[in-house]
Amino acid sequence: NSFCTLLAMERARVTDKLAVRVHELLLRAAPEALPSVTDIAQHAVDEGLSDAEVINMLCEKYRVGPEGWPLDAQARKEAKIKRFIENNNVPAGVKREHLLRQCAVRSEEDMLRELYTEFKRDELGRPLDPVEFVRERLQFVLKRCAPDQLGRVHAYVADFVSRGPRAKPLDFIDEVCARFNVNRDGWPGEPRARRRARLTRFFANNNPGDLRKVDALMSIATDEAEVMAELFAIYGKDEVGDPVRATQQLRSRLSQILTTAAPERLPALSSIVSYGERRGLSDDEIVGLICQELSVGEDG
Incomplete structure (x- = not known):
């Protein structure tokens, strides 16, 4: 028993x-x-x-292994290179086409070694230097969960360095996140706590006079992602006050292209839009890159 x-x-x-x-x-x-x-x-x-x-x-x-990469060796290599291109602002055109062609003839190890040397970041866009990785991630987390603690990033980094070369960056970041009861994205794990934290931080940074709206937005049935997207569109900024642009027209243009040329990629639409915004690309540049990648015109 x-x-x-x-x-x-x-x-x-x-x-x-x-x-x-x-x-x-x-x-x-x-x-x-x-x-x-x-x-x-x-x-x-x-x-x-x-x-x-x-x-x-x-x-x-x-259809991946526990780490998130495809199990097939060739598919894994192609996935890593494509993710590297997406996350590290690899120049469009010849550079990207060259990398994708090389996937067929070069080993994963050789390709990634060359890219790591050139960009100093991994396929997820993370700094390869562990100290810079910790610094960058803690700034990201604290801007969301405790902006008043941003001044302590240097002290946290010093603590990490003091632990020696065997210290694991992600374990250290998890340790700091646990102190603030948040996940690695800087928000609480419990759904309602997460939603309230995001709404509160959003209004505190963008319009403190509207903090009274938090309770009302907590009570509506619309899911968190839709509520936040609507607020981003209205205010033109995200939770930490960084500018965002209206994306509905862009989403519509991309949706039309993907529906015709690559419907299997429609689930990645939000990721494509977010990637373009992170890189500061215009709507036309994002559409152009997708059309170039799919070898189609904007009409699909």
Whole structure:
């Protein structure tokens, strides 16, 4: 009986690391699905799923291994190179075409070694230098969960350095995140707490007089992603006050192209738009890159 009890407990176990594991997997396999990390973790709790069961389900859905990359060697290489291009602002045109052609004849190790040397970042756009990685990620997290603590980033980095070369950057970042009860994206893991935190930070940075709207926006049925997208469109800024541009027209243009030329890529529409915004590209430049990649005109 005791063995059966332990087995049942293990099957129902969802650790506080599940959201982190899901986040890391989706970063590689389907970055457009990152907003669903919290919902996935909550679903695991509701259904009594173990960490392993959740990860296996995601691996089957996206046809990847536990790290988020395809299991087939050639597919994995191509996925890593494409993700590198997306996350590191690799120049369009000849440079990108050359890299994609090289996938057929060069090893993954050789290609990534060359790219790491040139860009000093990995395929997810993260600094290869562990100290710079910690500094950059902590600035990102604290801007969201505790902007009044941004002045402590230097102290946190010094703490990380003092732990020696064996210290793991992600473990250290998780440690800091735990102090503020947030995930690696800087927001709480519990869905309602996350939504309230994002709304509160949004109005505090963009229009403190509208903080009274938080309770009303917490009570409506519209999901978090839609609420935040609407606010971004109205104010032209995100939660931390960084400018965003209206994307509805761009989304419409891209949707028409993908529907005709590559319908299987429609689920990545939000990721494409976000990528262009992060790189400061105009709508025409984003559309042009997609048309070039698919070898089509804007009419598909």
